[in-house]
Amino acid sequence: MLIEKRRVDNRGRILLPLRGIKEVFVCSLGRTYIISEDKGEIDRIISILNEKKIEEKKKAIKNWFAIIEATELEKMSVNDLNKIIVKSIKKEVEKSG
Amino acid sequence: MVERIFIDSNAFFKRKEKFMEIISKGHSLVINNIVVYEVIKVLDELISESNDKKAKLYKMLKERFPKLLKDLDIEIKCTNLDNERLLMCYEIMKNKNVDIGDAIIYLFMVDNKIQKILSYDDDWRKFDIEIIR
Numbered sequence: 446m447l448i449e450k451r452r453v454d455n456r457g458r459i460l461l462p463l464r465g466i467k468e469v470f471v472c473s474l475g476r477t478y479i480i481s482e483d484k485g486e487i488d489r490i491i492s493i494l495n496e497k498k499i500e501e502k503k504k505a506i507k508n509w510f511a512i513i514e515a516t517e518l519e520k521m522s523v524n525d526l527n528k529i530i531v532k533s534i535k536k537e538v539e540k541s542g
Numbered sequence: 543m544v545e546r547i548f549i550d551s552n553a554f555f556k557r558k559e560k561f562m563e564i565i566s567k568g569h570s571l572v573i574n575n576i577v578v579y580e581v582i583k584v585l586d587e588l589i590s591e592s593n594d595k596k597a598k599l600y601k602m603l604k605e606r607f608p609k610l611l612k613d614l615d616i617e618i619k620c621t622n623l624d625n626e627r628l629l630m631c632y633e634i635m636k637n638k639n640v641d642i643g644d645a646i647i648y649l650f651m652v653d654n655k656i657q658k659i660l661s662y663d664d665d666w667r668k669f670d671i672e673i674i675r
Contacts, residue, residue, distance in 0.1 A: 502613060505609075505610055506558060506561050506562055506565060506614070509603070512603050513558075515599055519557070523556075523662050529584050530580055532587055533586060533587040
């Protein structure tokens, strides 16, 4: 796999060495672009990237809830959580005099 | 089909499995400033009330929260209020017997055409939205 540096002209265009190709598909992922004459290939790359992203997200959730489980916060009811918020706001009001 | 799902503050503290399920389906997740406020308030209070060992864990959660939102690509949006919209919140509070936080979240969901919420709060049953739990 080779990453090449190409100049962008003052109208935002780049020149690609795609001799004999009449049109390409472009997929933008934020500031990254995937360009191919084969739409299926772009779909395949997107699918791999999505799977990878989902795995990373699952890992983030796993790490977060590992701490939640250690604190036993999961056992707390929604009502208890709401009471904590109210208590915290009350404290803040009292503190401000 | 990818859907937009609102994540209530309590969902950050309960049931990992449901969160995993939503992520696996590739849905896009949204919160507003009320949720950020509530999550941090809960953690702040728990930090101040707990023993050293637990306080350390709550501090860890508080520090990690922004990273979690970023890692999960959770969109943080702000609920804009003016006097007219505040009066709408009062109407919601009165008609549905909910607090101001829920009223603002509901208004936010309507504005943003979000039909689903991940929440363990039964108050959401009073609204015409789908609750995921």
